[in-house]
Amino acid sequence: MKILKEYGVLLLWLFWGITACDNNDNTSLYPEYYDTIQELVQKGDLLKSVTQNDNCYIFTFESKIIEIPTDIIQNVHIDDVAWRTTITFVNGSTYIVPSIGDAIDDLIVKIVVNPSGYNPLAANLYCELPAQGRIKIIVHSKPDAKTPDVEFQSDDVQRSQVIQILGLYPNYENKVTLVYLDKTGKERAKTTIQIKTKALNVTYLPAAIRIIKRKINEMEPGMTLISSPGKEETDTSIPYMIDADGEIRWILDWNSHPELKYIGAQCGLKRMKNGNYIAGDCNHGLLVEVDALGNIVHKWDLKGMGYNFHHEAVETKNGKIQILVTKAKAMLADGSNSRIFDHTIELDPITGSITKEWDYAQILDSARINKVDMGEEWNNNMYLGANRSNWLHNNGIFVDDDEMVATGRWLGFFKYDYSGKLKYIMAPHNNWREQYKRYLLTPLDRNGQPITDIEVLNGEKVHEDFEWCWGPHCPIVLPNGHVMVFDNGYNRYYSARSEEYSRAVEYEIDEKNMTVRQVWQYGKERGRECYAMAVSSVQYLEQTGNRLFCPGIGNILSDGSMGARIIEINPKTQEIILEMELPGVANTIFHRANRIPLYPEG
Known part of the structure; x- marks a missing residue:
């Protein structure tokens, strides 16, 4: 599993949403675009794709399409790993917009097994999301098990989240799928991770049930x-x-x-x-x-x-x-x-x-x-x-x-x-x-x-x-x-x-x-x-x-x-x-x- 890169920088744009990266007042330069994008970001929308024709760049968000003339944009850089797109305008001003990425591995900050010290079959997942959304977890059953997979969907829509993972097997390399959903429950991306647990060190449990x-x-x-x-x-x-x-x-x-x-x-x-x-x-x-x-x-x-x-x-x-x-x-x-x-x-x-x-x-x-x-x-x-x-x-x-x-x-x-x-x-x-x-x-x-x-x-x-x-x-x-x-x-x-x-x-x-x-x-x-x-x-x-x-x-x-x-x-x-x-x-x-x-x- 990859560790979150450029953690401090990412937290900054996660906190502010869309960022203007110079000293110019970008809102006064291009308010009709800035305000619209800012509204979408605050609503929790992510940028899905960017295309270009002769006259404009077409920015397709999850709920809306915005067209910006090509003559005011110098460059558009899409970073799928970091879930962000950088728009550089001809005057040198820059917007960083949260966008759909390839996988959510880089959104995971850390995983702590047995975070309290009293439940060795639980873990806390810490993640930083590019926009509001929910995390669904699936703890997969063992290959020969009759028990269905454990599924849980968080109600939390904050960007910084701590998800409690329950239902891990003891002394096992547990397979856990994480699904990043938007606020409506639509899937954005998912990944599968492994969580290793130790054998239980508890006496007076039944032997083989x-x-x-x-x-x-x-x-x-x-x-x-x-x-x-x-x-x-x-x-x-x-x-x-x-x-x-x-x-x-x-x-x-x-x-x-x-x-x-x-x-x-x-x-x-x-x-x-x-x-x-x-x-x-x-x-x-x-x-x-x-x-x-x-x-x-x-x-x-x-x-x-x-x-x-x-x-x-x-x-x-x-x-x-x-x-x-x-x-x-x-x-x-x-x-x-x-x-x-x-x-x-x-x-x-x-x-x-x-x-x-x-x-x-x-x-x-x-x-x-x-x-x-x-x-x-x-x-x-x-x-x-x-x-x-x-x-x-x-x-x-x-x-x-x-x-x-x-x-x-x-x-x-x-x-x-x-x-x-x-x-x-x-x-x-x-x-x-x-x-x-x-x-x-x-x-x-x-x-x-x-x-x-x-x-x-x-x-x-x-x-x-x-x-x-x-x-x-x-x-x-x-x-x-x-x-x-x-x-x-x-x-x-x-x-x-x-x-x-x-x-x-x-x-x-x-x-x-x-x-x-x-x-x-x-x-x-x-x-x-x-x-x-x-x-x-x-x-x-x-x-x-x-x-x-x-x-x-x-x-x-x-x-x-x-x-x-x-x-x-x-x-x-x-x-x-x-x-x-x-x-x-x-x-x-x-x-x-x-x-x-x-x-x-x-």
């Missing part, structure tokens, strides 16, 4: 964001994205970051409307906004406000951030012990102030605790077992305008409004105090008739048409109003010896009649292959209508080892569109996995 099945033309576009905790929660969280071939194409390696070296992000990164990511840090009581390169854009000290982050943070439609937290001063009613995992707060990111707090002990029945004998290690652990302090274990939330749906590991899920008014409880009917029974949803069979078997209602056995969800994560309200969750199956039917399977399950809820009907599920038929007793996620895929089912821990893989799976399903046919196996290198492979565009849309 295995493709079990893939129908590339039926998959939801994008890449899958994996929110890995690293070795364990107290280790550095590792968010990374994989493509349809199981290749890692984006990663944040915070091991050298002064503030995020031991970030415990739990449910992981959520993309914000501005294209950045929001994440909590359970190890330090922080909330952070980071960019695609892993730099901190903003941070908020939750611990200093009296809270500690756990599990999840989501941006709301009005730009606030709802965060699942433990309140430091929250105590049991008798003051005997602290309460954990049972608050949500709303943060105004602009002011940094807490605008709302929801104490679930004021919404739900905190006295309802259904213990299961999981062994001494679990039963006596305040964080892992069901107990008075950890009576709810809120681990997921979906925010939709003024209403929220949240999960509780020990009950199921529930809905409430912004004021904190409870709407319904989707949980077995046993052991609720009287004032909460009117909020319990009644399950229906496939014919829409109420299920009356008391053992089914109390969660002691399964019905052929309906199952409660156990230890669920990742609640989602679908476009049709139904609710989908990842049903972990943890202590199903209140038995430590229950059949082990996890499901993606969809429920139709009638809030007027307070009923619930199970309308779709996937995973039960897979048994231990897809069983994840903790973490994990589901996702509704908007473009295809497919569902992503992602058990993130403890799956028995095809080779008999333990790991995790990413499964994309067509819910109409129950056909698997994509299945990947992520072999285990740590206890938890991921908390969440979500299909998103590599570059933020819009």
